[in-house]
Structures are given as C-alpha cells and as structure tokens.
Amino acid sequence: xxxxxxxxxxxxxxxxxxxxxxxxxxxxxxxxxxxxxxxxxxxxxxxxxxxxxxxxxxxxxxxxxxxxxxxxxxxxxxxxxxxxxxxxxxxxxxxxxxxxxxxxxxxxxxxxxxxxxxxxxxxxxxxxxxxxxxxxxxxxxxxxxxxxxxxxxxxxxxxxxxxxxx
Amino acid sequence: xxxxxxxxxxxxxxxxxxxxxxxxxxxxxxxxxxxxxxxxxxxxxxxxxxxxxxxxxxxxxxxxxxxxxxxxxxxxxxxxxxxxxxxxxxxxxxxxxxxxxx
Numbered sequence: 001x002x003x004x005x006x007x008x009x010x011x012x013x014x015x016x017x018x019x020x021x022x023x024x025x026x027x028x029x030x031x032x033x034x035x036x037x038x039x040x041x042x043x044x045x046x047x048x049x050x051x052x053x054x055x056x057x058x059x060x061x062x063x064x065x066x067x068x069x070x071x072x073x074x075x076x077x078x079x080x081x082x083x084x085x086x087x088x089x090x091x092x093x094x095x096x097x098x099x100x101x102x103x104x105x106x107x108x109x110x111x112x113x114x115x116x117x118x119x120x121x122x123x124x125x126x127x128x129x130x131x132x133x134x135x136x137x138x139x140x141x142x143x144x145x146x147x148x149x150x151x152x153x154x155x156x157x158x159x160x161x162x163x164x165x166x
Numbered sequence: 167x168x169x170x171x172x173x174x175x176x177x178x179x180x181x182x183x184x185x186x187x188x189x190x191x192x193x194x195x196x197x198x199x200x201x202x203x204x205x206x207x208x209x210x211x212x213x214x215x216x217x218x219x220x221x222x223x224x225x226x227x228x229x230x231x232x233x234x235x236x237x238x239x240x241x242x243x244x245x246x247x248x249x250x251x252x253x254x255x256x257x258x259x260x261x262x263x264x265x266x267x268x
Contacts, residue, residue: 005168091190116221162253
C-alpha cells in the first residue's frame with residue numbers, strides 16, 4: 001500500500017470517528033470538542049485534494065470561528081450540574097434506519113454512476129485563481145455574500161441583546 | 167488501489183448521514199446546529215472532490231467557500247436565536263420551547 005493511501009485512511013478515520021462522536025455522545029461538551037476533530041479532518045482532506053486555500057479557510061472559519069461560537073453557546077446555556085443529561089437523543093432506532101438507508105442509497109449511487117474524469121489531475125496553488133474568479137465571473141455573488149454577512153451580523157446582535165425592562 | 171473520487175464521495179456521504187442522525191435525534195438546539203454543520207461539511211467535501219477529480223478547475227472550490235461563508239452566518243444567527251430562547255424559557259430543549267412567546 002502506498003503511503004498516501006495509508007494517510008488518507010487515517011484522516012478519514014479521524015474525521016468519521018469524530019463525527020460519530022458528535023452524533024452519538026451523551027455529553028454535549030464531548031460533542032462540541034469532537035467537532036474540532038471533524039473540522040480538522042475535513043481540512044486535511046482539502047489539503048489532500050489540492051485545495052490549499054479552502055483548507056486554510058476551513059481552519060480559520062470553522063475551527064477558529066464557528067467552533068468557538070458553539071463552545072460559547074454550550075457554556076452559556078448550561079448549568080454545570082446537569083451536564084450529564086442535557087444532550088438527550090430520542091427516536092434513535094427510526095433515525096438509525098433512515099440514516100442507514102440514506103447512506104446505503106448514496107453509496108450505491110456513487111459506485112454505479114460513471115463520473116466524469118478530468119484529463120489530468122493537477123496539484124497547483126489555487127489562491128490566485130480563486131481571487132481572479134471572485135473578481136470576474138463571481139463578482140455579484142461575492143458582493144451579495146458581503147451583504148448576507150452584514151445582515152447576519154446585525155441580526156445576531158439584535159437577537160442576542162438583553163431587553164431592557166423598565 | 168489509489169484514492170479516487172469515490173472514496174471522497176463516500177466520506178462525504180458518511181458525514182452527511184451522521185449529521186442527519188444528529189439532526190433527527192437530538193433535542194438540544196445546539197446539537198442540532200452541530201448536525202447541520204456536519205451536513206454542510208459533507209457537501210463541501212463533494213464540491214472540492216468534484217473540482218479536483220472531475221472538472222479540473224477551481225470553480226467547485228468557489229462554491230465550497232460560499233458554503234463555508236453561509237455556514238458562518240447561519241451559526242451566528244442560529245446561536246443568537248438559541249441564546250434568546252434560553253433567556254426566555256431557561257432551557258434549549260426544542261420540545262420545551264415550541265411556542266414563539268412565553
């Protein structure tokens with residue numbers, strides 16, 4: 001077996017293991033910290049796929065932003081004493097059936113579809129190309145994205161402030 | 167056997183399935199948001215894998231960056247709503263907080 005194959009399976013094991021911990025853990029603190037492994041594993045997969053810029057963005061935004069936000073929310077909404085029972089899960093058997101069916105069908109589709117193949121697989125820095133595309137073909141979505149972020153920023157501030165009662 | 171497109175697609179499908187399970191079973195609003203993040207990550211792996219193996223250009227990665235941006239906005243607003251619910255109901259169990267007002 002090649003070294004790259006071994007490393008891929010290691011990264012995939014870390015990613016899937018952490019994601020399973022997020023889905024099945026009974027303690028929400030463990031769930032939140034396992035999310036770190038899942039996000040970092042996905043970032044490592046991006047590196048393997050030659051997407052250096054997306055990997056950096058994943059680390060910056062998911063690990064540095066969203067994960068910290070989730071941890072803050074967990075800490076702010078929990079009384080430490082009842083931390084053991086707060087991550088309740090109901091209807092696990094039907095959910096397992098639904099999940100199993102979905103994943104089975106997806107894997108069957110993935111195996112049987114003749115996917116289009118690129119002529120050659122290139123490993124090259126992508127940052128400059130992405131920057132060019134953002135300012136040429138994808139200029140309108142790029143500007144819309146800034147509007148969405150502004151709206152989300154204001155919305156989050158308005159929603160989470162404390163109401164002053166006279 | 168070298169690592170190809172199908173490996174990454176299967177990995178994305180597994181992440182999607184685990185996120186779906188999390189969304190379906192959890193009664194804690196923050197855990198549901200974590201499941202949504204897993205689903206978005208699974209979709210992103212598919213985007214980047216197709217961009218690498220199928221199309222050969224970087225447009226798929228642009229969509230992945232847009233998805234990451236929207237996930238950040240969704241997490242910020244979603245967690246703000248969770249905090250607001252917690253201030254009103256003193257719980258974030260989605261079954262206890264099923265009305266819009268106190």
